[in-house]
Amino acid sequence: MSATADATEFSLESLGRVPLQGRSKASLERMLATARTLMLERGNEDFTLQEVSSRGKVSIGSIYLRFENKDSLVRAVLYQATQTLAEQEDAMLAELAASCATLQEFVPRYVEAYAEVLRHNAPLLRLTMMRAEHDPPISLLGKRTANNAEAKAVAAFMAYRGDFAVPDPEVCAKAAHHIIFATLARELSLGSSSESVTNYDWNVLKRELARMCAAYFQAS
Structure with missing residues (x-):
């Protein structure tokens, strides 16, 4: 390629x-x-x-x-990793949609579930991000994967549009996804050095992140 x-x-x-x-x-x-x-x-x-x-x-x-060479084999492994991640995201969102009746229910469960999906996939995600720094096709793949994840997350939040108190729910849903991903990714050392890990209690981080997002959605 x-x-x-x-x-x-x-x-x-x-x-x-x-x-x-x-x-x-x-x-x-x-x-x-x-x-x-x-x-x-x-x-x-x-x-x-x-x-x-x-x-x-x-x-x-x-x-x-x-495979033409080792690079092609590595790219194939990383491509499979992004496919696995997407499949797990889809399964997670489908389960939450079927079991959460309100936005108040959905937000903490989404943060919890998404955090575990990222944690499970972190080792290969980290390698994907490292290669993306010097491999344009992997960089493009990473951006496509991130954009798809955002679109799916925003759609999941918007299923509870009637529960938002903010004037523009879609803008807030997109911002929330960015905040959730960036916070969890930093703690998992995705796309950054291991020195960025704070050793903040993982369970407390998920709980407080969910509380902040829930409050943000209710801000008028």
């Missing part, structure tokens, strides 16, 4: 040759899973394709048959 490629073209198929047969698909999944495991173990991309070959029990030739 070229550095100037549009993010809308970003898919597993655009990053490598996706097989149709079962055995070849299993081999591809081992490549991706092994690379992902190595990245998570080390907290970086410092692995070799030979390690993927040995640990994943796939030949070097098979790897090069599917």
Whole structure:
């Protein structure tokens, strides 16, 4: 994939040759899973394709048959990570929509659930953000993922439009999402150095963040 490629073209198929047969698909999944495991173990991309070959029990030739180089394999892992994140966000929002009758119910449960989705995905999100600093396609993918997450969150808040006291609920919903994400991301050291982590009690942070947003939505 070229550095100037549009993010809308970003898919597993655009990053490598996706097989149709079962055995070849299993081999591809081992490549991706092994690379992902190595990245998570080390907290970086410092692995070799030979390690993927040995640990994943796939030949070097098979790897090069599917991916042009290591960069393509790393990008495929990170693409899968953003897809997993999006799927978990969708499941979270669907569950909350089905179980929360009011905005007052929704806000604290949303902060709690979204915080845990981010925490669960933080290791690969951190690597995605690190690579985005020097890899334009991953940067575009990251922006697309963030924009989609914002749109889904705002739509979820707006389902309770009648419970807002503010004159422009959509503007406030968008601002709230930015505040929630930025606060949680900083504590999870996403897109910043580990020195940004404050060691503030995670449960207290979620509780107070929800209280602040709830009060903000009721400000007239």
